[in-house]
Structure formats: structure tokens, C-alpha cells
Amino acid sequence: MSRHPEVKWAEREDKVFLTVMLPDAKNPKVNLGPEGTFTFSATGGAGDLEYELKLDLCDKVNVEESKINYGLRSIFCVLVKEQKKWWNKLLKEGKPPHYVKVDWDKWADEDDDTSAAEPDLGGMDFSKFGDMGGMGGMGGMGGMEGMGGMEGLMGGMGGMGGMGGPEEFEDDSDDDELEASKPEAAKTDDKPAAAEKTEAA
Structure with a gap:
């Protein structure tokens, strides 16, 4: 029997931030359909339990412009909306399930200045949803090259220069x-x- 990972979400007028909280996820597979269907599956946790997720998002999304980042603790997605407008809810129908929560760290209201409220995504290696190929969604990780090699990694440590x-x-x-x-x-x-x-x- 599969379980549901915790999901956090926040939105801007032109995009939705979706974070699937699953540390050390193995074989993650993420799919995004233009109609707004988001699916996720992976194994993780003690005993390599199966996790699955299907969300019917409020509206259509631009798959080619949307991006995904695979981290050690979570899978972070930037879903670009087909039309610039506030959804004010994540799902097309019904109340969100208990495992879907608002990400207050990235949240912004309609009257907020979206440029000032934009979250810091620096250092993340994003790949596009449309370019994931047959790698189970792992195609865009890029390894050390995505971080600018060892010099880029050491340069970002800060405070070590002295x-x-x-x-x-x-x-x-x-x-x-x-x-x-x-x-x-x-x-x-x-x-x-x-x-x-x-x-x-």
C-alpha cells in the first residue's frame, strides 16, 4: 500500500511553487500534464516504503516552462501557469487533503509586491519537465558541473576565507x-x- 508524502504549496500570479517533502527519495518520477495533472511516485523512508501522489491542479500549466529540482530532502517544482491569474486554491475540486499544506515561507498575497516576495532559489539546479526523458525524472541533476565544479562549491561556503x-x-x-x-x-x-x-x- 502506498503512502502520500507531505506537500507544501505557494503561488504567485504567474506560477505555483510545489514542494514534495520526502528525504532521500529513491527513483522519483514526476509528471506534469498541460491540463494541470501533477503525479509523483518514489520510494523512501525506513523500509523503502512506496509513496504516490496525484493532484488535479486548479488550472492549466505550461509544461515546457515549468521546472523541477531534486534535492536530498525534497523535490521542488516551479509550475508556470498557462494564464497569469491568481488561483487562490491549489486543487480544481474539493478541499485539499491533510498532507497538502500552505508553504508560508514562500507565500505572497495578491496585493504584495511579487518581485520583493520572490523566494531565493539561488544555487538550485533546475531541469525542465519536458526534458526529463526516460531517467525517471533524474535527467536534470547535472552533478557537480551544475554547481560550477568544486570551485563553485567551495566558493559558496562563505566565512571560510579568513x-x-x-x-x-x-x-x-x-x-x-x-x-x-x-x-x-x-x-x-x-x-x-x-x-x-x-x-x-
Whole structure:
């Protein structure tokens, strides 16, 4: 028996963001039809359980312009609407099931400035839905090349630039020794005072 993964969604006037929350998904297969049919299947979790999902979206979508990103914890989709208009709901009919939730991190209202509210999608390697071929939806991952090679990966780590060479570490260790010796000096100052008292007695 298959299970349903948790799905988060948010929209803009021209697109819908759909995130399927399934860490370490194996053999994910994602399909998007122009009429707005979104299907997903994969195995994941302890015991490699089967997960399936079918959503009849509120309106038509542009399959060729829509994009997908396969991450370690989720599958993130940008579904481009056929017509620029607010749907105000995800599904064509009925109330959304319990596993479909609003993604408040990406949500924007109609009166919000959509350019300011656009989520940060930097660093994601997207492939188009129309170009997935027979790879079970994995065709657009691109490996290390999609991240600009090792240089691109290391360049995005931030905050690591100031580590420097061995000289810096030697300087740091000298500072630690000086700091550690300060309390010992304070203790030695107390000892002579105590010695003087015993001599005077």
C-alpha cells in the first residue's frame, strides 16, 4: 500500500511553487500534464516504503516552462501557469487533503509586491519537465558541473576565507597561552602574601 508524502504549496500570479517533502527519495518520477495533472511516485523512508501522489491542479500549466529540482530532502517544482491569474486554491475540486499544506515561507498575497516576495532559489539546479526523458525524472541533476565544479562549491561556503595558513594558527595558539597564564600569575601574587603572614606570625 502506498503512502502520500507531505506537500507544501505557494503561488504567485504567474506560477505555483510545489514542494514534495520526502528525504532521500529513491527513483522519483514526476509528471506534469498541460491540463494541470501533477503525479509523483518514489520510494523512501525506513523500509523503502512506496509513496504516490496525484493532484488535479486548479488550472492549466505550461509544461515546457515549468521546472523541477531534486534535492536530498525534497523535490521542488516551479509550475508556470498557462494564464497569469491568481488561483487562490491549489486543487480544481474539493478541499485539499491533510498532507497538502500552505508553504508560508514562500507565500505572497495578491496585493504584495511579487518581485520583493520572490523566494531565493539561488544555487538550485533546475531541469525542465519536458526534458526529463526516460531517467525517471533524474535527467536534470547535472552533478557537480551544475554547481560550477568544486570551485563553485567551495566558493559558496562563505566565512571560510579568513582561515589563512599555518602562521595564523600559530599566532592564535600563542594568544591562548598568554590568556591561560594570566590566572596563574594572579595565583602566584596571592601566595607570597600568604607566606609573609606566616613569617610574621
